[in-house]
Amino acid sequence: MEANKATFQPGAELLTDLAELRAEVDVCLRRLADGELPTDVERERVDLKEEAGRRGAGGVLLDGTPRNTSAATQLADEVACMANTPGGGALIVGVNDRTGDLIGTDLDPEWLKHQIYRRIDVAPQVEVRYERGIPLVVLLVSEAREPVEDTGNRLRWRVGANCVPVDRSAWWVHRQDRVGWDEMARPSRMTVDDISPGAVAVARDYLRGRPANDGLADESTEEVLRRLGLLTVEGTLTQAGALLFCPAPRAWLSWARWDVQGGEVLAATDARAGTSLLEQVAQTEALLDGANDRVTLPGSFSERLVRLLPPRAAREAVLNGVVHRDWHQAEATTVTWVEADASLEVVSPGGFVGGVNAGNVLTQRYSRSPALADAVRALGLVDKQGIGVDRMYREMVTLGHRPPLLVEEPGPRVRVRLTGGKPVVPVMRLVDEIEPRERQTDVRVAMILHTLLHEPFITAQRGAEVLQRTVEEADEALHVAGSCVVGGSPLIEPYRDVWVLSRASTELTLQAAGDLAVLKRQGVLTYLRPDPVEATRVVRRWLAVHDRVSSGDYATLTELTYAGARRALERMVTDGLLERGETAGRNAHFLPAGVMRSGPRKSDQSDVPSAEALEVDG
Structure with a gap:
């Protein structure tokens, strides 16, 4: 390599920050x-924090704990502030913010990172460092895109x-001066006079x-637009504002x-010409x-009327198809309802972007148009965690429906399919019994x-x-x-190297159904x-990740007796x-x-039988 030649490191800007x-x-710690x-020490990009919840009566310092929810909420608020600040910032936790004394903290960094992410959808880099033998936690926060x-x-x-309040307009004005800012944040030529009255009514x-x-x-109207971040200081609408509010x-x-x-098209219409995007939505x-349509649930279930398709999941699908589409393409986002299946398909122009694909939509987030999103x-159409694919998944499966289907097709375009129908009441009852209750909304x-309602067991690999x-x-x-527990018993249980649905969960589900055949x-x-x-499918699943199956294994998976399980396995010997x-x-x-003839197999979960011998169904 030529001497003194500059080299390129991907992500070098972030590493430098x-x-x-x-x-x-x-510098702060040294001072x-x-x-x-x-x-005298604190500065715009560095803040010193004493861990919340560490003081008792009379200001006595209490012992620290690895998991302190008060501190997690306190720090989530401070991380949000830093994420909005130009260039991001850092928080040093474990310092008396009046005297500067180091009091330390025992917070678990991985737990803290996850708790902050749950609260504000931002995951800072969390590091532990020791000053004079005292543990401190340092949170490094990058500047947010939104x-x-x-x-x-x-x-x-x-x-x-x-940390001081800022309105969205000021935030996006600042963002225009940063590299990589969003085209939807640009000022347009439209003003409040160009707004559709219908759009204002919809927004309200x-x-x-x-x-x-x-x-x-x-x-x-001006105040609404300003606080939504859609009106510039010069009085013009941003591109996102004009798109949402103007014809x-x-x-x-x-x-x-x-x-x-x-089949037959029962109804078809394009959104009215000359209406704004908000009115079209x-x-x-x-x-x-x-x-x-609504359906009435049988029995005494707490929610008597439910929709064939969860409305929140349907709204997320439509809004995903609008917000994340490619606005440089002229064709419409298509929304199709199929009566017989109670299914919804949304097809939007433009493929996946920002590293998102069909295999990581639950965990990867990227917005093509952050200002629009x-x-x-801010309008309240979606929650602050983002345009929630995870919400679609959760809303669908907790009613017993299939998970959403998201695929990229030639064009490119993204197709989202939700298939509803009558809810599976026993599944709803089981979910409704989960404690602690906040886990009922954990995707x-x-x-x-x-997975365990449809498959006999799950491994960490399958869970991934x-x-x-x-x-x-x-x-x-x-x-x-x-x-998690249902009726005081575990929701799921470990068995050998896998997890299975607990007996309490299966009994509760069966009780709600009244009959296993149902x-x-x-x-x-x-x-x-x-x-x-x-039965063959169950054994094939087990042998796909194990080298053998016993009567006890099969009995645990199928809730047969040991004798019944052994007879079932012996029949499979007869069947070859x-x-x-x-x-x-x-x-x-x-x-x-064939294993005995070919020699012993190594007992290893990575040693999977051949597809010809052990084809795994579905």
Whole structure:
């Protein structure tokens, strides 16, 4: 390589920013060690914090704990402030912010990072460092691409040594001066005079429906637009504002209602020409609401009326197709309802971007148009966690429906399909019994439970596929689900090296259904007391990740007796699927057919039988 030649390092800008933040942290700590007070040491990008909840009566310092929810909420608010601040910032936790004394902290960094992410959808880099033998936690926060609201729905950034309120307009004006800013934040030539009155009325309706009603819906149009971040200081609308509020030259949304897939079209319409995007969204929602019938649940279930398709999941699908589409393409986002399936398909122009693909939509987030996405969030159309694919998954599976289908097709375009129908009441009852109650809305628990209602067991590797996470993260999620209870008993239980649905969960589900056959017709718990076809499927699943199956294994998976399980496995020997191992009695086991002739197999989960011998169904 030529001497003194400059080299390129991917992500070098981010690494440089983090290095600069660490250097500022070092300076602050060095000045504290020299006896300076926090008021003299703190700066715009570095804040000193004493861990919340560490003081008892009379200001006595209490012992620290690895998991302090008060501190997690406190720090989530401060991280949100730093994320909104130009260049980001750092928090040093474990310092008396009046005297500068180091009091330390025992917070678990991985737990803290996850708790902050849960609260504000930002995951800072969390590091532990020791100063004079005292443990401190340092949070390094990168500048956000979109405004970040704290746990109190406030938008703040750091000015000097303090976090102060900022409105969205000021945030996006600043963003225009940064590299990589969003085209939707550009000023347009449109003004308030160009706005459609219908769009203003729709916006006010959406604002009144927000969980945090701050009276914005009743403010002047200019104030509404300013606080939504859609009006510049010069009085012009941003590109996002003009798109949402001004009449459009074409339909950005089209609607069709079919009787069956590829059958007769019962109704079809493009959004009205000359209406704004907000009005087109509201019109499409009204059509969807009319098509999405209500059903009455039997028995005494707490929620008597539900929709064939969860409305929140349907709204997320439509808004995903609008907000994340490619606005340089002229064709409309198409919304199709199929009557017979109670299914919804949304097809939007433009493929996946920003590293998102069909295999990581649950965990990877990227917005093609951050300013537009932020305005939609501020209007209350979606929650502050983003345009929630995870919400779609959770809403669907907790009613017993299939998870959403998201695929990229030639064009490119993205197709989202939700298939509803009558909810599976036993599944709803099981979810409704989960404690602690906040886990009922945990998408990880929902997806693990959905998997175990349809598959006899789950491994960390399978969990990684289902949750679109690493094996280590899936293992953590399985333990989280394992800590949940129903009726005082575990929701799921470990068995050998896998997890299974607990007996309490299966009994509660069966009780709600009244008959196992009813559940099986709905595709739930088909592996319990299975028919011959399903029995073969259960054994093949087990042998795909194990080198042998015992009567005890099969009995645990199917809730048969040991004797019944052994007879079932012996029938598979007769059918040529299995052969008996060399041991007998309590150690008796069965191997895939042909193993004894070809020699012993290594007992290893990575040693999967050939596809020809052990084809795994579905």
